Amino acid sequence: MRERNDEDRDPLACAEPGCPMLGTVDRGSSGRFLCSAHAWAEPARWRGITEALNRQQRLRQFIADLRRQDSVAPAVLLSAARQVWGDGSPLLPASWETLEAYRERMHRELVARVEEAVS
Numbered sequence: 663m664r665e666r667n668d669e670d671r672d673p674l675a676c677a678e679p680g681c682p683m684l685g686t687v688d689r690g691s692s693g694r695f696l697c698s699a700h701a702w703a704e705p706a707r708w709r710g711i712t713e714a715l716n717r718q719q720r721l722r723q724f725i726a727d728l729r730r731q732d733s734v735a736p737a738v739l740l741s742a743a744r745q746v747w748g749d750g751s752p753l754l755p756a757s758w759e760t761l762e763a764y765r766e767r768m769h770r771e772l773v774a775r776v777e778e779a780v781s
């Protein structure tokens with residue numbers, strides 16, 4: 663049975679209604695892909711996780727922008743990050759950090775914020 667809004671949703675979206683993430687994890691090969699935040703959490707926490715993810719719109723958008731880049735000059739990345747996070751933020755990329763490592767760190771930051779919100 664389909665949810666009423668399913669036709670409007672990205673077919674790659676997390677199967678949990680209202681979740682803004684991509685579905686990347688299919689536990690049990692059900693064809694029902696959840697995002698990593700939902701896939702590994704108890705179902706009782708799913709609604710809170712969805713709400714927490716939706717509150718992190720700026721960070722999610724930033725991560726999505728990073729994912730669209732194959733490579734980016736460090737100065738360009740730093741400049742883009744400064745526009746989002748401001749000077750001196752701990753969320754700015756370090757000079758030694760690769761784009762892939764930075765993307766990973768931003769994803770961990772999102773996971774940590776969601777976990778803090780629902781704990």
Ligand SMILES: [Zn+2]
Pocket residue numbers: 676677678681682683696697698699700
């Ligand atoms: Zn999800």
